[in-house]
Amino acid sequence: MSYLRFDKTLMINLEESLPREILRTNKSGAYHCTTIVDCNTRKYHGLLVIPVPNLDDENHVLLSSLDETVIQHGAEFNLGLHKYQGNHFSPNGHKYIREFDCEHIPATTYRVGGVILRKEKIFVHHENRILIRYTLVDAHSATTLRFRPFLAFRSVREYTHENSQASRDYQLVENGIKTCMYPGYPELFMQLNKKNEFHFQPDWYRGIEYPKEQERGYDFNEDLYVPGYFEVDIKKGESIVFSAGISETDTRKLKQVFETEVADRTPRDSFFHCLKNSAHQFHNKQGGEHYILAGYPWFKCRARDLFIALPGLTLAIDEQDEFEDVMKTAEKALRQYMNGETYTYKIYEMEHPDVLLWAIWTLQQYAKFTSRDRCRQMYGQLLEDLLEYIRGRKHDNLFLHDNGLLYTNGTEHPVTWMNSTANGRPVVPRTGYVVEINALWYNALRFVADMVREGGNEALANVLDEQAELTGKSFVEVFRNEYGYLFDYVDGYMMDWSVRPNMIFTVAFDYSPLDRVQKRQVLDIVTKELLTPKGLRTLSPKSGGYNPNYVGPQMQRDYAYHQGTAWPWLLGFYMEAYLRVYKLSGISFVERHLIGMDDEMGRHCISTLPELFDGNPPFVGRGAISFAMNVAEILRILSLLYKYEQIQKEEERK
Known part of the structure; x- marks a missing residue:
């Protein structure tokens, strides 16, 4: 039995299937994302979503979706699914789904009368290209597939609507077309590995809705442009590969590329x-x-x-x-x-005061996975430089006080991972001595001290250990309260008594200023609450x-x-x-x-x-x-x- 297989009962129940999404990426910033029934429910969804660096630093939806239609004896069965106003779904292609399997690559099996069609999708690594393979598993008579592409050519942060500026121009390429809706965008190449007919039939599909955006309180509808459709005959047992990318591909190699990518998963x-x-x-x-x-x-x-x-x-x-x-x-x-x-x-956000300390923690994990010698060889100087930057009080918002603790101002802007804001101000204004920042600081001092001592720099190690002694003593005095847990932050006489998870780092890190009893008390209250x-x-x-x-x-x-x-x-x-x-x-x-x-x-x-x-x-x-x-x-x-x-x-x- 497959670990990730969903049967017909779940797939045709949109209450169950629409909340389930799939994501595939190319490891270079581009992605494909939609629901398991191929109905886009977010403005971020799309078959081909890529960065366009010459426009901005956002991702852009080029190809939103691809509607497939099975044609037999002149009868058309549309496998697509879109949501429109009034909770209206069309064309209801999900009712033909027999199974969705995601164990290897996303694979949807449709059954339309005597036709069984399998659709598999894969994103080519480090290339802005998605491939979709259609296999006609079974059919009792001549079968034609029609592909209707829905184009957006817009940022994931925005929507597109019917307009006269969108270009309808297209050019034929090998077994397909290329088109570009707006200046500044790359051309979109849509090709198949088999000869086909493209029928130019430009139209806008209006009022497509994205319920996830509606839930989040945003605008939630747009219009998508369809330049026309491709038609291709397919025989029982035959596979056809559709490619969408920003460069022309050799269609003769599409099947081979698909197989190579599958083998790499x-x-x-x-x-x-x-x-x-x-x-x-x-x-x-x-x-x-x-x-x-x-x-x-x-x-x-x-x-x-x-x-x-x-x-x-x-x-x-x-x-x-x-x-x-x-x-x-x-x-x-x-x-x-x-x-x-x-x-x-x-x-982004390199200036946040805890970032350099998290960088030291990261290198500490590397030392544990490889060896301290390897870590010192690769990153020894970086570790010393990071610590010296903090000890030398060079950070704009990280102040080393005489008690050995680090102080940061978090009243105006969020300075930790708890970074939500409302009306431009932090919802949780963690400021002063912040518990995990100082837990990271103590851990960093002890770790680097041990590293440099093992590397022969006894003098620096002693300085860091002396600093850690002071920091550890102050940490317990400042953060630990009479109930056995740690304040989340302390700023002068202001102590945050809220029970928050940030104290758990003090127990988890390799070096902690807490003794065993104190660690257990912190762990117990985190467990209970x-x-x-x-x-x-x-x-x-x-x-x-x-x-x-x-x-x-x-x-x-x-x-x-x-x-x-x-x-x-x-x-x-x-x-x-x-x-x-x-x-x-x-x-x-x-x-x-x-x-x-x-x-x-x-x-x-x-x-x-x-x-x-x-x-x-x-x-x-x-x-x-x-x-x-x-x-x-x-x-x-x-x-x-x-x-x-x-x-x-x-x-x-x-």
């Missing part, structure tokens, strides 16, 4: 393989540089997300080379920032302002973003903390809890994890459909769990 036949495939989708190689996108469909490369996600997306799946390749770009960006040079890399099957809540239900449901228009969602919603990436650090405290006896607890993540592989966006979940049952997935830090941290904890299980087996053998 890891089947999504298990929880781990689903996450591994998802991990690959966040890679974005452009112009010789290698980035990690924070998520799909709307996120770019953000510095904090990059450093938190990188170990899980690469090292946890034994892809050390990929880690080092991303770090080449990241190190150049870090040095540009620290040197005050003009910033030329597409890594913040733990859910889908992640850690951002705020305890017992704390004021608890708002667990991420629904409604933008403002309403902003206020809920970090006020009770559950985030899976925090679960990675929680599980690490749990294993650190309970050691081998904690293995079964971690294994049981990961089942809640396994369940998500067939929901929301298939084989990946969404940005966040509601903090209360039934813990519905919300936000971005695929989020790098979530996928990364679950992969990292799976890797860590495997190591603990190996130790347990060794213990049992003794």
Whole structure:
């Protein structure tokens, strides 16, 4: 039985099938995304969505969708599906779906009378091209396929509407056409591997609606341009490949290219393989540089997300080379920032005060995966430079106080991962001594001290250890309260008593200023008040302002973003903390809890994890459909769990 297979009963029930989405990327910024019934429900959905650098820094939907029609004996059966005003769906092609299988590549099987047609989609790696293979599995008489492309040629942030500026021009190319609706866009080449007829029949399909945008309080309808349609005969057992890309392709090689790309894919036949495939989708190689996108469909490369996600997306799946390749770009960006040079890399929010500390944590994970010697050889100087930049008080919003703690101003702009704003101000104004920033700081001091000592620099190691002693003592005095948990932030006499998950980092990190009893107290309160099957809540239900449901228009969602919603990436650090405290006896607890993540592989966006979940049952997935830090941290904890299980087996053998 397939790990990701959906039968007819689910597929024809739009309440069940429309919320399930699929995502495929080319690892260079382009993607294909839609629902499992091929009905676009977001403005971000499309068959071919690509960056257009000469226009802006956004992705653009060129080919929105492709409607297929099966023709036999003059009867037409349209397999497409669009939503129009009044909750009206047309042409209702989903009723012909017999099965959808996503284990290897997205494959939909349709049955129309005696016709069984299989459709498979694949995105070519590092090329702006999607391929769709149609196989006529069974048919009792002559069959023709008609393909009607729906074009948008607009940013994912906008909509297109019927207008007289859109160009209707097209030119014939080998087995297809090329066209471009507006200046500045690349030409779109649509070709088949077999001779066909293109019928020029330009028209606008008006009032197509996107219910996901309506849910989020945005405009939600647009018009799409259809230049005409392709018709091609197909025989029983025959396969035809449709290609959409921004360059002309050799149509004779389309079948071979399709097969080659399929052979390069890891089947999504298990929880781990689903996450591994998802991990690959966040890679974005452009112009010789290698980035990690924070998520799909709307996120770019953000510095904090990059450093938190990188170990899980690469090292946890034994892809050390990929880690080092991303770090080449990241190190150049870090040095540009620290040197005050003009910033030329597409890594955003580098100026946030915790970013340099997360970079050190990332390199610490590399040292654990490879060796300290290898880490020192590759990144030893970078580690020293990062720490010296902070110790030298060179950061604009990171101030090293005499008590050894780092102070940051977060009243005007968000300075941590809890970054939602309303009316231009942080919803959670974390300012002053922020708990995870100082936990990262203590961990960084101890880690780099050990690294440089092992490298022979005893003098610097002693300086860093002395600094860490002061920082650790102050940390316990400032953050720990009489109830045994940690304040989220402290600013003078202002102490945030809210129970939030950021204290868990202090227990999870390799170096902590807390003793074993203190760690357990923190872990216990996080377990009792913040733990859910889908992640850690951002705020305890017992704390004021608890708002667990991420629904409604933008403002309403902003206020809920970090006020009770559950985030899976925090679960990675929680599980690490749990294993650190309970050691081998904690293995079964971690294994049981990961089942809640396994369940998500067939929901929301298939084989990946969404940005966040509601903090209360039934813990519905919300936000971005695929989020790098979530996928990364679950992969990292799976890797860590495997190591603990190996130790347990060794213990049992003794």
